[in-house]
Amino acid sequence: MRACVKGNPLTNLQMTSLESYGWTMFGHNTSALQKGESVGRVISVKGFKYFLATETCEIETELSGKLLYGTEFEDLPKVGDWVAFLDYGETGYIVNVLPRMNALSRKNPGNKTERQILGTNIDHALIVQGLDRDFNLMRLDRYLTQISSCSIDPIVVLNKSDLSQSHELHLKQVQKLKRDCPVYFCSTLTGYGLQLIRHALEPCKTYIMVGSSGVGKSSLLNILMESDIQRTHALSAFNSKGTHTTTTRDLFKLSNGSLLIDTPGMREFGLTSETGDQWRSVFPALEEFAQGCRYTDCKHLNDFGCAVTAALRSGKLDEQVYESYVKLMKEQSRFEIRAEDKKRLNRQFGKMTKEAKNHRRKNKF
Ligand SMILES: Nc1nc2c(ncn2[C@@H]2O[C@H](COP(=O)(O)OP(=O)(O)OP(=O)(O)O)[C@@H](O)[C@H]2O)c(=O)[nH]1
Ligand SMILES: [Mg+2]
Ligand SMILES: [Zn+2]
DSSP, X not given: OOOOOTTOSSOTTOOOOTGGGTHHHHTOOGGGSOTTEEEEEXXXXXXXXXXXXXXXXXXXXXXXXXXXXXXXGGGSOOTTOEEEEEEOSSOEEEEEEOOOSOEEEEEOTTOSSOEEEEEESOSEEXXXXXXXXXXXXXXXXXXXXXHHHTTOEEEEEEEOGGGOSOHHHHHHHHHTTTOOOOEEEOOTTTOTTHHHHHHHSOTTOEEEEEOOTTSSHHHHHHHHHTSOHHHHSTTEEEOTTSSEEEOSOEEEEOTTSOEEEEOOOOSOOOOOOSSGGGGGGGOHHHHHHHTTOSSTTOOSSSOTTOHHHHHHHTTSSOHHHHHHHHHHHXXXXXXXXXXXXXXXXXXXXXXXXXXXXXXXXXXXO
């Protein structure tokens, strides 16, 4: 068995196996690989360096030229990806990204048409909010909508329970959204609720934590790892208040064998449009009323015969829940329209370039 490459920023000399990184769960087999290629899972990306968990240990790799220059950014390896790589002992070159089961994305902040991938091949996303001033139902609905539309099962974690006396009130709020997902209250400070979370996380399954900065994601990771690795290695940097702030997305193996991706706190979690026409199915609070709408493609805005807006008027549907739906649905549609426009413009530009090339060739200039 080969020793791990020195300088691995994650878990020096930790032995691995593909199964312990979710390979069986993911259902891949190695028959699709070309001769000489091995399989690994991306656990960390630092600039041009890709750290992989492989059959025997963790190694540092780079992209092959073909992948680096011939692939759209979105399709380049991301944390969570299974990749085929050429193994040269001390190093390796990634040659292919294996098909993704799913990918958690958000709208790329500062870009109206691009999505940014936060992690791939994920079983559950833990949406972490703090029960201090961070708790926000509309923001929670935004995360739930996007995560569901990426075909990932969400889990809500309300941390800092030591700072709030009103768990019942918060739970009632979340239940208004009628999302069929577990809600956990915890405090990484006092230990409250952590045992339940620990038991809920299954070995070899992949989880990702998302939420605003300072809600306690890395604190939770440290406790679940039963180690202070996140505090001691280079993944954390000190922010202006002197506390740890996560700066990169990395996949960690917990003490019970679950896999957890920690992410930097996010100011924006803009929606993309992953579901296309299926967007209605990710708003379950409206479902029971939507059955009664006159038209099956009812958008529940000013549509004739809409049972959802009727339920809103009669007080059966919560106003805040409906407002959240309108906002998020419009945002998803806007992303879709802009992305379509961009594609159309690119197609037009491509056609023009081709025509100009043909013209030059024909007229020999
Ligand atoms: N009162 C209280 N404070 C907590 C709790 N959990 C975490 N904290 C504190 O909240 C601060 C931020 O915690 P982090 O774990 O770094 O938060 P984070 O979500 O990883 O933040 P980013 O990496 O910036 O996204 C730290 O000072 C923690 O000590 C908790 O349950 N209760
Ligand atoms: Mg953090
Ligand atoms: Zn309707």
